[in-house]
Amino acid sequence: MQYDLPASYGLWLTTPPNDDGEAWELYADRYHDTAATIVLDHLTETLPTSLLAHDRAAIVGKLAAVVQGLDTECLTAWAREIEPDRVPAFEDGRERHAA
Numbered sequence: 001m002q003y004d005l006p007a008s009y010g011l012w013l014t015t016p017p018n019d020d021g022e023a024w025e026l027y028a029d030r031y032h033d034t035a036a037t038i039v040l041d042h043l044t045e046t047l048p049t050s051l052l053a054h055d056r057a058a059i060v061g062k063l064a065a066v067v068q069g070l071d072t073e074c075l076t077a078w079a080r081e082i083e084p085d086r087v088p089a090f091e092d093g094r095e096r097h098a099a
Contacts, residue, residue: 027090028072035079035087040067042082 043063047056067075079087 024090031076031087032072035072035075036067038079038083038086039070039075040064043067
């Protein structure tokens, strides 16, 4: 495919740079583990108290594996529903840094 150089250059000039990648990596580095802990603690606390210790340990292990498999976007969204003060929204951080 052949691009018209002036049109391609014009498009490049009018397209804002995508700086969310680096910002997202910083956000993920800072909040992923905290969000995973919040979610796993919540799931563990909501297990029935009537479970036997052996069954409870097995279920907690499976829950930990499920939580570990979730991506940062899912984990942080879920953690914000559980404890909104501990994990800010990604958009909130971008607005603060832009100001």
